[in-house]
């Protein structure tokens with residue numbers, strides 16, 4: 001491992017300045033180390049409360065302690081490192097991101113926002129530098145919502161908005177979230193203790209890969225997020241009549257899969273009609289299907305997002321009406337279950353300005369942009385002002401894909417901006 005410090009001659013305080021080039025490389029090395037904690041060797045899959053998830057949590061805790069932080073784990077499984085300030089009564093500066101992943105995803109979505117602050121704090125710790133405010137780095141336990149179809153669990157636990165109904169959600173093996181938590185030594189009854197009060201967090205700053213092509217296409221390393229798009233997610237179950245593939249005439253069929261396909265194509269057509277609106281069918285299944293059987297049942301996911309909430313809700317209304325129309329015509333029964341909804345969340349103007357100032361002080365031409373992806377910040381925003389710093393993705397900006405990538409140089413520059421932001425941060429007097 002490279003050292004992230006160098007004793008630069010002539011440094012007045014004789015404290016070692018942070019070597020950002022080394023820090024950028026160190027962050028990339030640690031992303032690789034963390035990626036070894038996966039459910040499928042060679043594929044990046046780390047879902048909530050699996051052995052891989054537990055291994056990653058332990059590794060993150062080790063790095064937090066090595067950086068001079070105290071570490072606690074809350075009832076949801078968040079791993080929280082605290083770097084004490086000189087005024088323990090002060091509101092905290094919170095940062096962090098999630099350490100769970102989608103299936104066969106990328107290595108940087110989440111971990112960058114955990115490992116970068118840890119590396120910067122290690123630098124301050126080495127210098128013996130403290131700030132008036134404590135800094136807490138939160139490794140959020142569950143943002144993607146893959147295993148139990150309930151996203152943003154860790155941030156909801158901290159925001160005090162954890163919905164206990166999801167404890168009965170089951171994974172593909174029929175294990176409930178409650179059972180999985182208890183098996184990991186987590187007590188759901190203690191979840192309310194994880195909540196942090198409004199005012200206890202002065203600000204939340206998340207560093208995250210852009211997960212899109214904008215910064216890459218404009219040849220920019222960093223961007224300041226203006227808002228996080230809201231989203232509406234559903235699971236749609238369609239029930240028709242199973243039948244013999246060879247004997248039932250097309251005009252007499254109630255084919256659940258074809259009905260799903262018609263709904264899916266309508267979603268694509270409806271969302272393509274409005275700029276800024278996106279619709280995705282990420283899961284499309286014929287449970288227990290067979291090639292020579294007309295599908296009697298089909299299940300699909302629906303994910304609708306837009307920066308403007310009205311744009312999203314209008315599309316959801318149209319899609320639900322279309323589902324009714326298609327199913328009536330086809331003699332299909334529909335069960336639609338909303339699994340998640342979040343309104344668009346704006347980043348605090350004053351924090352955007354401070355982040356922009358830090359970028360300018362470090363030679364970056366400021367660029368603001370919205371986030372089409374959801375993030376823990378949208379939940380933390382219910383109890384604190386938030387900001388996000390986007391870091392360029394390579395490989396066309398691809399994400400939620402093993403091709404997801406970024407550079408050590410951009411990690412180094414993002415670290416410089418993060419350090420500048422924190423070193424110029426002060427808790428607003430209104431706190």
Ligand code: HGY
Nearest residue numbers: 143144372373374375
């Ligand atoms: O789906 C999202 O937007 C995020 O990556 N969980």
Ligand code: MN
Nearest residue numbers: 109110143375
């Ligand atoms: Mn993410």
Ligand code: MN
Nearest residue numbers: 102109144400
């Ligand atoms: Mn993600």
